[in-house]
Amino acid sequence: MQWKTAFILGLYFIPFVILLSGIVSSVGMMMLLWIIMSFGMCGIGLSIMHDANHGAYSKNKRVNKLLGYLLNVIGSYHVTWKIQHNVLHHSSTNVHEFDEDLDNQIMRFSPNQAHKRINKYQAFYAPFFYGLLSLYKMLSKDFEQIARFHRKKLLAGEGLTLRKAIFQITTNKIIYFATTLVLPMIVLSFAWWQVLLGFLLMHFICGLILALVFQSAHVLEKTEFFVADEQGSVDNCWAIHQLNTTANFSRKGKLFSWLIGGLNYQVEHHLFPTICHVHYDSISHIVRSTAQEYNIQYHEYRTFWCAVKSHFKMLHHLGRA
Template sequence: MAKKVKFTNVNKSTFYATVRKRVDTYFIDNALSTHASPAMWFKAAFFLGILSGTYLLILFGGFDLYIKLILGIILGMSGAFVGFNICHDAIHKSFSKHAAINNTGSLIFSLIGASPYVWNICHNVVHHTYTNIAGHDEDIDVAPGLIRFSESETVNKIQRYQHFYAFALYSLSMLSWVFRKDYKKFFQKKIGEHVVVHPKVEYFNLFFYKGIYYFLFIVLPLLVMDITWWQFIIGFLAMQFAQGLVLGLVFQLAHVVEGTSFPLPNEEGNVEEAWAEHQMRTTANFSANSGIAAFFCGGLNRQIEHHLFPKICHIHYPEIGKIVKQTALEFNLPYIESITFSDALVSHYKTLRRLGKESYEENPYINRSSCMVTRKISAAYA
């Protein structure tokens, strides 16, 4: 059984204290709030408008089937962008200083298919603490037996080709999230090695808000739209695949690219470096200077800044990123970044190939003999 992981900071690093002080000084000197700015509120209104407008056009616009299919794809992508730009910050409580506003933003997460409560545990608590640590960070436990992200896991024959099929599997992520993932995670005794005990109200919330989502995106469309059941299934899957692919790519490009590490604790369960330094070695940015990426990705293209300062609204990441990068250089720490989205995509592809095909071919005898002990293959996104 895996031990509870601790970060021991054996080198007595002052990196985090230094960068945090500099970032605090930036906000004080510029008289800025760490929460949403007017630009952030504009983004929130824009993406909510696109999401709700597209949904209503599909239901009541009277368009032909091909236009509805295109609108379904746009609806799926819009759901991902709402999640990135509103819900993600709200669940981190960085959108606003007012709990009611953050709670409302979190509630929207339920309306695009995911449980904010389960996400808070999996992402805020587990992923942000134990980034890229196998057995603890379940974000790298994707499609067990099919996708290998950790060098500590035995590679099997199928994973030799993961650099080809992984992207298709990412498109299944939202479909799994809607019908499987939240239930599975909720009823696990542990998420990673984090033991969870749920308040009773969350049992009600899980099923109640899932029910609302199923009504809005399955029952109501079938009631009001003049389409057959199989036409609905095609449109529904197109929406889910579009949303899943956007989500999968943005999240994986932040941690599974060239240069990021997947450290393991020692026998005592210790990671012998400071938590902040661990984040610098396991996290990457892409398209950091792109205004388009910043607008659509909700700061998730700047995961380094997000992991160090999750309580700061992402609208501020471009400015504090300058501070983080300079401080990292001073402390001789990596600042991993891809200049463009395509650079990050290529880097992710190469990493998948290295962890799959190349790892298998390095020692095929061991890998072939150990295939029987690999985890059960699951085509679903964990």
């Protein structure tokens, strides 16, 4: 995991240093560096930050906290991510109005959400909006979420007030924009709009990859969706609920699994979120055989492409009135 961390951080920061050095003379080469950085961003989000903010990277809480801050380095805010992902998504997976991963004004991700006319075409426009995921979180979503989480009294668990959280978000984003966008515009000889285009391309590729990896684990033809009762409860065992609402894909793709932080083993991740993802492959054999022993569903797709195809079929189905 430590070697992997060094590789991923190098994948993001080395191209950026090369970019700022001014030795790149062609627009094509500059764009290539931004593209390489997009994969570094994905690696930070899928492998390092994800495990760290789950407390799964290290037994040392300080190490987890420090590496969890890497999310701020790539333009987002670790607190809103932890509340959305750890608290709401993991505890209420695919539960209407509780799982924030389903909350979207443009897309319909659950049969329990209200249908809009625009949803009819969502299987076609989804890739474009998925590509905007990282930019949206960076520019607007963090502020929207922090206000919403404050109203729901979810900030207290992170030891934050609304004012302090807004100050941290604003400060982080000013530093991020100044170093990652404004500085290259000043230093490089390229036109400002060419640098901006490379910056946007980096975020678009990253957003698209992140969305496809996470959505192809939950919004699928095989997975189930739930509505909580008036007390906010779902009549099910938590562990079985995770198996009902989550699916694995590409279990035999070792390199692919390494690149996406083991998140093709989403079932194991949801059952054991505090275990580092490098162990998911070994755990999966135990989970799978135990599920079969007790006749419990264990959803999986042979390849990532099969899962993505199922996801878009589900989007098409949900898009119909």
